[in-house]
Amino acid sequence: MVVLTAVSAALYVALLIPFKFIQIVPGYAELRPAAAIPPVCGLLFGPAGAFGAAFGNLVADFFGTIGPGCLPGMAGNFLAAFLTYKIYRALAPENYAWKMSLRNWAALEFAIALGACACGITIGFGVDLLGLAPFKVLANWICFNNLVFGLTLGPVILLSVFSYIKDAGLFYQDLVPGKSSKALSLLGIILVLAGVIVSLGIGNFPGNLSEILHLTGKALLYATLLPGMVLILLGALLL
Numbered sequence: 001m002v003v004l005t006a007v008s009a010a011l012y013v014a015l016l017i018p019f020k021f022i023q024i025v026p027g028y029a030e031l032r033p034a035a036a037i038p039p040v041c042g043l044l045f046g047p048a049g050a051f052g053a054a055f056g057n058l059v060a061d062f063f064g065t066i067g068p069g070c071l072p073g074m075a076g077n078f079l080a081a082f083l084t085y086k087i088y089r090a091l092a093p094e095n096y097a098w099k100m101s102l103r104n105w106a107a108l109e110f111a112i113a114l115g116a117c118a119c120g121i122t123i124g125f126g127v128d129l130l131g132l133a134p135f136k137v138l139a140n141w142i143c144f145n146n147l148v149f150g151l152t153l154g155p156v157i158l159l160s161v162f163s164y165i166k167d168a169g170l171f172y173q174d175l176v177p178g179k180s181s182k183a184l185s186l187l188g189i190i191l192v193l194a195g196v197i198v199s200l201g202i203g204n205f206p207g208n209l210s211e212i213l214h215l216t217g218k219a220l221l222y223a224t225l226l227p228g229m230v231l232i233l234l235g236a237l238l239l
Contacts, residue, residue: 001048004170008041008052008081009059016060024141028069028133035080035146036153038119039112042081043088043158044165046172050082069133072126079236080119080146083192085172086239087111090185105155112154114192116146118232121199125225129218135203135225143200184238191235199228 015034022031037056041049054074061070088111092104124139165171202224215223 001175004045004048004172005052005055008037008045008049009056011041012037012053012056012077013059016056017063020060020064024145025133025138027065027067028127028138029141029145030065032145033149033153035116035149036157038077038081039084039115039150039154040158040161042083042085042115044162044171046085046176047082048172050078050085053081054078067132068130069123069127072123072130075126076119076121076123076142079122079232080115080150082115083118083236083239084111084115086185086236087114087189087192089173090180090182090189090239108155108158109151112150113147114189114196116150117143117196117200118192118236119143119146121196121203121225121228121232124203125199125221125229128221128225135221136206139200139203180239188235188238191231191238193235195228195231195233195235197228198231199225203228 012034015037016032019031019033024030038049038053041052043049045052054077057073057077058070061067061073088107091107091111120139120141120143123142124133124135127133127138128135162171166174169175206220206224213220213223
């Protein structure tokens with residue numbers, strides 16, 4: 001597991017650094033085709049891939065974006081990989097041979113999409129909480145970037161390398177087989193989906209809510225985003 005974490009981190013760093021100079025939110029977000037890597041590592045290496053994505057993001061931050069926002073960045077990238085792995089496993093546990101039926105493909109894209117959005121929301125919430133950048137700007141860009149590259153490049157990379165990873169004896173499901181409660185997993189998926197909808201839906205309209213709730217600053221941030229974050233994290237625990 002330590003080796004798989006290191007491999008995931010190294011791969012992520014190698015693909016992150018070349019695009020560090022294309023800054024979208026200076027110091028916090030850039031054009032990131034490498035966003036396709038965390039979900040792939042999660043699906044292949046399970047929790048080890050998720051930790052690899054977190055540490056890989058931290059190492060890459062030393063090449064221009066190091067700062068307090070690194071902690072939310074690690075948490076967000078961990079969720080991007082972990083949720084993709086857990087959600088796909090819950091929806092299609094017997095289909096890791098990647099014989100892509102329409103149902104399997106839909107499950108894969110759905111899992112990647114939820115992980116991508118949870119990543120953007122977590123980073124946006126954490127960075128806004130630190131007073132470094134507004135949620136709407138950062139979270140929306142990260143979600144968009146992750147969805148574009150995760151949903152397109154992610155499956156292509158996964159299908160290209162899966163047989164080699166499995167033949168090499170590195171596939172997580174072969175190394176650590178196990179089953180989770182289907183009922184709890186489905187509840188977890190529902191909570192994560194609800195958290196994403198609540199966070200992006202309410203979090204993008206704090207102006208209207210501030211007038212209704214008479215809140216500003218951190219109080220408004222907690223009121224609009226904390227419920228969604230709690231749902232996402234609770235859902236991740238149940239998965």
